[in-house]
Amino acid sequence: MDKNKVDSLVMDVVTSSDVRKKEEAINAIWQEAFRQGVYPASIHDLYKARGEGRWGGCTVPAMNLRTLTYDAARAIFKEALKINAAAFVFEIARSEMGYTDQKPLEYSTVILAAALREGYQGPVFIQGDHFQVNAKGYQADPAKEMEALKKLIREAIEAGFYNIDIDSSTVVDLSKTDLLEQQKLNSEICADLTVYIRSLQPKGVNISVGGEIGEVGSKNSTPEDLRAFMTLYLKKLPQGVEGISKISVQTGTSHGGNVLPDGTMAKVNLDFNVLKTISEACKKDFKMAGSVQHGASTLPEDKFHHFPEYDTAEVHLATQFQNMVFDSKQFPGDLKKKIYDWLKVEAKNEFKPGMTDEQFFYKSRKKALGPFKKEIMAIKDREAIAAELEVKFAFLFEQLKIKDSKKAVQQYIKESKVGKVFSLTHDKKAEAFEGDD
Secondary structure (H helix, E strand, O other): OOHHHHHHHHHHHHHOOOHHHHHHHHHHHHHHHHHHOEEEEOOHHHHHHHHOOOOOOOOEEEEEOOOOHHHHHHHHHHHHHHHOOOOOEEEEEHHHHHHOOOOHHHHHHHHHHHHHHHOOOEEEEEEEEEEEOOHHHHHHOHHHHHHHHHHHHHHHHHOOOOEEEEEOHHHOOOOOOOHHHHHHHHHHHHHHHHHHHHHHOOOOOOOEEEEEOOOOOOOOOOHHHHHHHHHHHHHHOOOOOOOOOEEEEOOOOOOOOOEOOOOOEOOOOOOHHHHHHHHHHHHHHHOOOOEEEOOOOOOOHHHOOHHHHOOOOEEEEOHHHHHHHHHOOOOOHHHHHHHHHHHHHHOHHHOOOOOOHHHHHHHHHHHHOOOOHHHHHOOOOHHHHHHHHHHHHHHHHHHHOOOOOHHHHHHHOOOOOEEEEOOOOOOOOOEEEEOOO
């Protein structure tokens, strides 16, 4: 497919208000991806190999692309091709889907289009990040909250999200003194959702599922927390159902980082030993890939090489990419002013006592990504911004040591191309068909 045609189809997917045109663009991209050997895949078997000591030495970056998703994904694929890398994940969280106006199908389609545009072939790992139980919602009406989460899981799997991180750590009860009691509800919900995910996975796909034992921003996690969680989780999981392959932990970071009154970032006291000791326990006791670090993109650059050194299985990176877009000299000043003026009205409830303007805009500007999506996609110098992101991705890939990871991906990830035809104009599931090759 002609590169200009791919660009045009992406604009239809992302910005068109014509549902029929959007549907046609989505199907054109998926069908071309199928023909070119580009397909959504699960990273589960690679993580299983890591848990069994057959692969390792690097940390898989899981990258949340909140804005200019197509351009940022193209930059990622460009860098991956340069260094023969394939062990990287594209992800988007439950909350991000809302404020960025990126539903699962749009997100996965744009990622596949970026791979096509750059000539990348093979499995593409797309992940639902923080498919999170809302603690207040669960307390008010558990059945309603679980059904909402299950609906999102169904939608995501249908859209090719074959990697899902369950986050029920929000219901960990730290008021209890016994670790089993602390992790009881977390483990039970995670087990129930694991079973649900397995019931929906397509033929030939073993979805990668992650759990979480420590909510980012709370107390640091321990191997004892992991063992308490897994003891209850495995007890709840029916026999024969494959469980999670990784665990997210708290090490001292926070999502988005902590911004100071002058707009600079506060220093973070990240305990890398948490990652190492929990990864050791994951492998030794449960044959899992290891620990997962959230909230890391705004860390100082001299910290990233520690992740593979401390045997971190996966690291989640998000806010800094958004920051680089907003703060780029190529981002139009008049558009930025328009967005900030909008935030003063539409996000005024997020302005807390004692906040400076710098802190308010830093914390709230992500809320404008959805409402201003079309205008951001219309920026003339998008490629220049993407080039700045590409430098960042190159740095991260080097620090996380994913060079030549394509060899391991080819070895452990079996091909499972499933072509799909989607309908946006009728209330029906996508029709799926398996390839011959």
